[in-house]
Amino acid sequence: MTWNRVDRARFHRLFYPEVPVVVTVGVNGRVGAMPAIWCMPLSFDPPLIGIAIAPEHETYKMIMRAGSFVVNWLDYSHAEQVGELGEISAKEYPQKLAAVGLNVLKKEKRSQPLIEEASAVLECRMLEKHRTGTHELIVAEVANAFAKDYFHDYWDYSKYRPLLYAGTTGKKRKSWRFMSTRRKTAGVTQRHGS
């Protein structure tokens, strides 16, 4: 089968499907929250992540002010809310989580808002940022990580249903496309040792 050239403006869609995270940040009583898919680990020790965000986003500006933020994973059952968070701006909605029916964890006094419905969260401290074209890459240290009972050494996929983002389609009305995973995993035993 032959390859076709892919318009460079669409190259990022080759990375689909990707598990989205929701980035949350609180500044002066306002709660910002936006879905992001350009987020990945950058180091084991110290534990670092990188997240690329377009600086026009109000949530980005709030992160710059706070210097810290939270990365939240919501599972497949929250697909609709993750999509909605991408549509509305913290400019018009000072309480973005509440606006889509998600709750800020109230139990403990944390410096930044954790989503109560999240399967896992990372509390992050911004270390540096690099301008990369249309986006800013924020490098942050993971200060604390928490996950629900179905994560031990790994996710228990019989209980955790990952949410996979597959793009925003539709001409008249935009629609977020999400996929889920098959529960069964395939094991490939290493032959060469190590």
Place this chain on the structure above:
Amino acid sequence: MTWNRVDRARFHRLFYPEVPVVVTVGVNGRVGAMPAIWCMPLSFDPPLIGIAIAPEHETYKMIMRAGSFVVNWLDYSHAEQVGELGEISAKEYPQKLAAVGLNVLKKEKRSQPLIEEASAVLECRMLEKHRTGTHELIVAEVANAFAKDYFHDYWDYSKYRPLLYAGTTGKKRKSWRFMSTRRKTAGVTQRHGS
């Protein structure tokens, strides 16, 4: 449900499942190839990607010499080969792709090796790198992108079966865990316009 603290040494597993890519590079007749999951877009225009690699890897050293590399997506049918590429080093296998039964595209004369079996490829030019703890983050520009017939504006998931990496488990003998996706996607229509 309560959250448990996650050992910071395991925080990267919260990002699972992730679609792995295979990074290829050719230097002096040798072909390096390694699976990587810490790879994501960093900018739409110019089209930039970031990939974090531990600098001990022979493939990393080859990228430093070449100044360019290719990002290849292999689908679920190639799970075993992607796993094997992670086990062997370019030090002992000067032709890593051939060692696991994958082919370098011969048709066209390209500056770097493209995997013939890949569903899509990005030809990348290294722009800069940043040390981030245990890893080096390479920022690269996408010079060319190619994909097989089943990618148009988006992947056609009735034909493309994404490969999802879910960790390396097993005590006695390591085993790579891979997942696949459900074919059906869920559409969440945007309510707030935009």
